[in-house]
Amino acid sequence: QLGLERFHGVCILGFNSAEWFVADVGAILAGGLAVGIYTTNSTDACRYVAKSCRANVLVVENDKQLQKILEVQHQLPDLRAIVQYGEAPREKRPNLYSWSEFMELGRDVPDALLRDVIESQKPNQCCTLIYTSGTTGQPKGVMLSHDNVTWTAAVAGRSMLLKDARERQELVVSYLPLSHVAAQMSDIWSAMTFGVQVCFAQPDALKGTLVDTLREVRPTAFLGVPRVWEKMEEKMKSVGAKSSSLRRKVAAWAKRVGLQTNLKRMNGRPEVPVNFRLARHLVYKKVRRALGLERCRLCCTGAAPIARETLEFFLSLDIPVLELYGMSESAGPHTLSLPHAFRLGSCGSDMPGCRTLIHNPDGDGTGEICFAGRHVFMGYLGMEDKTREAIDDDGWLHSGDLGRRDEDGFLFITGRIKELIVTAGGENVPPVPIEDAVKEAVPIISNAMLVGDRAKFLSMLLTLKCNVDAETGEPGDELTPEAVEFCQKLGSPATRVSQIIGSRDQAVYGAIQKGIAAVNERAVSNAQKVQKWVLLEKDFSLPGGELGPTMKLKRPVVEQKYRDQIAQFYAE
Numbered sequence: 001q002l003g004l005e006r007f008h009g010v011c012i013l014g015f016n017s018a019e020w021f022v023a024d025v026g027a028i029l030a031g032g033l034a035v036g037i038y039t040t041n042s043t044d045a046c047r048y049v050a051k052s053c054r055a056n057v058l059v060v061e062n063d064k065q066l067q068k069i070l071e072v073q074h075q076l077p078d079l080r081a082i083v084q085y086g087e088a089p090r091e092k093r094p095n096l097y098s099w100s101e102f103m104e105l106g107r108d109v110p111d112a113l114l115r116d117v118i119e120s121q122k123p124n125q126c127c128t129l130i131y132t133s134g135t136t137g138q139p140k141g142v143m144l145s146h147d148n149v150t151w152t153a154a155v156a157g158r159s160m161l162l163k164d165a166r167e168r169q170e171l172v173v174s175y176l177p178l179s180h181v182a183a184q185m186s187d188i189w190s191a192m193t194f195g196v197q198v199c200f201a202q203p204d205a206l207k208g209t210l211v212d213t214l215r216e217v218r219p220t221a222f223l224g225v226p227r228v229w230e231k232m233e234e235k236m237k238s239v240g241a242k243s244s245s246l247r248r249k250v251a252a253w254a255k256r257v258g259l260q261t262n263l264k265r266m267n268g269r270p271e272v273p274v275n276f277r278l279a280r281h282l283v284y285k286k287v288r289r290a291l292g293l294e295r296c297r298l299c300c301t302g303a304a305p306i307a308r309e310t311l312e313f314f315l316s317l318d319i320p321v322l323e324l325y326g327m328s329e330s331a332g333p334h335t336l337s338l339p340h341a342f343r344l345g346s347c348g349s350d351m352p353g354c355r356t357l358i359h360n361p362d363g364d365g366t367g368e369i370c371f372a373g374r375h376v377f378m379g380y381l382g383m384e385d386k387t388r389e390a391i392d393d394d395g396w397l398h399s400g401d402l403g404r405r406d407e408d409g410f411l412f413i414t415g416r417i418k419e420l421i422v423t424a425g426g427e428n429v430p431p432v433p434i435e436d437a438v439k440e441a442v443p444i445i446s447n448a449m450l451v452g453d454r455a456k457f458l459s460m461l462l463t464l465k466c467n468v469d470a471e472t473g474e475p476g477d478e479l480t481p482e483a484v485e486f487c488q489k490l491g492s493p494a495t496r497v498s499q500i501i502g503s504r505d506q507a508v509y510g511a512i513q514k515g516i517a518a519v520n521e522r523a524v525s526n527a528q529k530v531q532k533w534v535l536l537e538k539d540f541s542l543p544g545g546e547l548g549p550t551m552k553l554k555r556p557v558v559e560q561k562y563r564d565q566i567a568q569f570y571a572e
Helices: 018-029 043-052 063-075 099-108 111-119 146-159 181-194 210-217 226-241 245-266 274-291 308-316 384-390 431-441 481-490 497-502 506-521 555-561 563-569
Strands: 009-013 033-037 057-060 081-084 096-098 126-131 141-145 171-174 197-200 221-224 298-301 321-323 325-327 332-336 355-359 367-372 397-405 411-416 445-451 458-464 466-468 475-479 530-535
Touching: 009 018, 009 043, 009 063, 018 033, 018 057, 018 111, 018 126, 018 181, 033 043, 043 063, 057 063, 063 081, 081 099, 096 099, 126 146, 126 181, 141 146, 146 181, 146 332, 171 181, 171 210, 171 221, 181 221, 181 332, 197 210, 210 226, 210 274, 221 226, 226 245, 226 308, 226 481, 245 274, 245 308, 308 321, 308 431, 355 397, 384 397, 411 431, 431 445, 431 458, 431 506, 445 555, 458 563, 475 481, 475 497, 481 506, 497 530, 506 530, 530 563, 555 563
Parallel strands: 009 033, 009 057, 033 126, 057 081, 081 096, 171 197, 221 298, 298 321, 458 530
Antiparallel strands: 126 141, 325 332, 355 367, 367 397, 397 411, 445 458, 466 475
16 A cells, blocks of 8 residues: 555664564565664665665654654655654655554555455565664674574573563563664564553653663563663662661671572582572562562673673672674574573574684684574665675674684684774783773773784773663763762862863872773783873763664764764874
8 A cells, every 4th residue: 555565675763662563574474674864864864775675665763763754755756655663753744654644544444455465475485674883884784584584583581581481471572773683683573472461651761761761671581782771780789888787797798609509500519508698688688679570580691792800700699691602694682591501701603503713813712703593684775795795605604703612612802803902012902801801900990992913012092881861862970879989089170071180180180090000900911001091081872873773883974973082092
């Protein structure tokens, strides 16, 4: 009725909702391609995706997203209709439908017609496109087949011990952008496969309301990107700092017991000592209840690297956060960590039916991670050259990530090939371990980014922990309570970022230098030492463009945005 042609796109532009799911699955069953677009995309980025997938239909949430499309509508020759859910359209336009009008159109379509379209589809045909965020160059449309999606959803769910709804009702909270493969696999495909109940968070979930939703829903499985776990950790530490001396002592004791016991469990010693049971009763259960995770059997993380300190923090509270690893091109997960089989700092071992190759390993066994299995994508839409770069002649998908495996088959990621900093002296430096070490050494630091590619020495851009505007997601000038407390302990009266930078606060600058010096002490070579650093006036954020939709650091954007500060490091 709307003029959807076979293998043309249906783009969905809005926050997670039942309508998003209906549009996505409906597009596939009707013979089109389901295509999510990030709500944070600019008008031009929306145009690029819609044009690239030859979209016949665009489904938008509200007037704000509609305006982006109307602005570029004349550049989209295949566009036949726009459907708006979430709120009724503010004006009448040809081929613009409200959600109820769109639903009404379907009443006259005979079931037999839809059945014919469904039966004509084949497992190896493309059903959905995931556009990679495109930190370098234009985004690429990852083509996933029916088989990619259904096989991965079933195998990942079974491996993670999800139960069929007839046996036990699983619950998840949908809040990560559905245009990202992780959210789609968790919230749509695995949920459909196992009959999982999906509850939608508020659109401002990542700005602070997520924990309220978790407390209300009490999910049985939860996937949090690293930034979500870090924010929870920061909040808990700042609440803990305000509690009585006795409570702080009990919490510190419980965390020591929790970490020791869980590390022993991880290494195959399952005994549960009496003091652990006591700590569970006094502390762990209360923490889980406060986070809404008391029923949660699977607490997972993925989509970006997570600091070991954060994993240890939650493990000490008897919340093992299990790392998963994969990419859009592998329909989501490739390796999984499980409650009975995980290692701190590892993203787990191969999912059943998947294989990993370490390509061109060095003396330590570190090389490029390559994937094979039924989850590997069909190719990039309209980009054969890029597809050939990604999948070699033997069928291995090259991830661009560097890693190694231990003797038990657990995979450890050590960095990205493209992220590697190659110094003027030719030494390869993976930035993430150094950045994590600095953040751990100086708790007031929110984000750290190492620079120094082809330079004589390494330098670092640093931001401070500050309060974030709940409405806009914009970082403010006020320091977080935890950061203020850090300053007070140093004897600094600062409560704002601008005060610290404006006065070059001696106490804070001294503490940062001391922390960096301690990290440099442990550096494996002089080339891996941080020689210079600068504090930036604003923390990295989604609105600022430095972080992607899953809060992953966009290094090329940061390098471009702060090129003057970086140039200053290396000015003679």
